[in-house]
Amino acid sequence: MDGIDDIEWRVTPGLTPYDTALAEMEARAAAVAVGTARELIWLLEHPPVYTAGTSADPAELVDPRFPVMPAGRGGRYTYHGPGQRVGYLVLDLNKRGRDVRCFVHAVEGWVIAALRHVGIESFRAPGRIGIWAHDLNGQEAKIGAIGIRVRRWVTLHGFAVNLAPDLSHFGGIVPCGIADYPVTSAQALQKPVDHATFDAALAFTRRPFLQSLSCPREIEA
Template sequence: MTQYSACVSPVPTDSRPPGPAAVPASQNREVVVRRLGLVAYQQAWDLQEQLLAQTLAVKTRNRQAQEAGAPVSATPNYLLLCQHPHVYTLGKSGKPEHLLLTEAELAGHGATFHRINRGGDITYHGPGQLVGYPIFDLDNFFTDIHQYLRLLEEAVIHTLADYDVRAGRIAGLTGVWLDFEDGDPNPRKICALGVKCSRWVTMHGFALNINTDLAYFGHIVPCGITDKAVTSLQQELGRAVSVAEVQDRLVPHLARLFGAGLVNESAS
């Protein structure tokens, strides 16, 4: 089973924050956290694919063990945290024309372009943006892709609240927004989400704009949405914010919402 969900998604209109994930004690709720720093997009993508394949291999062996009446092994969970050099990524349902640059113009802006295997349309990653890639086996938590997306959003919402920035959801749109309620004059996205889920193992994830150069969003139709703006924590606060500081605030919120334990690990 493979499911996709990304920038635009049929999300529940109920905006109440979800509670912590309830999981049986027999499942593995530890999350290995790797802080990768500034890393090329392809390198991070390759690492995600490697960890995904390893986890799926464990699940295959477990299925065979269950059929033979043998013990099974715990599947791992990972959270990769990083920043990328300037890059645009286009999801499986995206439109190439939403990239407004030619190849020569891309090079002139020091950016690269990748077609990738998440759902959704086009988005931008770059320095000053915190990107999180959870490689979670949702069988360890809950098998509900919408709940998974909502918990990622909720962790970002709580992190922004730590900076007295009020954020929330817009019905029908995945991600985290400011001025998100009906009638608010200037809805703007501060965090985009796009994921892939294979046999309940996730990859890709979220991108939170902290000190991001928002001019790069002017070269795309972000997530295919033409009538809403993009913002960053720096723009909202009027000052730069340490990406490492935001990262360290966000991780405990994620752990609490997923009912997870954390294992910090250096990048190999």
């Protein structure tokens, strides 16, 4: 059983301050760990903010034009802002398979499947975490970021997919420490997708994602 009906599916309209979301997510994860709250998949947007993972290099903070917030997740600097769909995953790997690498792979596969559902082909790139697509010039460009933390085998953070953010905002950092490749979005690919449509694609493809967490095989996107 994938337990999909036991997971709260929450979509928050408007812009949620990053520190507010982080505090709520951490409290929820602590409650899930002791069995007093349901697991959570939370879809939201943030005001413009740069977040620093545990491996963030200050040299990669090029132009801190927006607030810089410590995130507590793995990885380096990333950007969140309007036009981006952020998904926070508070899931209990104690009952879904204690395999962090498999979990990250599964999240990537879920996002790739959801993008395909709305007509955008994306892929994994060896050695580069995240979700990638070919831009209009044929160059590989990052359309989605993955950042995960696991505490007591309960996951925190998740993914961010660029639907229609202001891509110039990424210029304040070296996104995820990768300077050799640009970022892109559904809008920049001339395949605009609104949040409700992408949320529906995520909902449609979530069952295979959750089922994959209990399977020893890596899921295929």
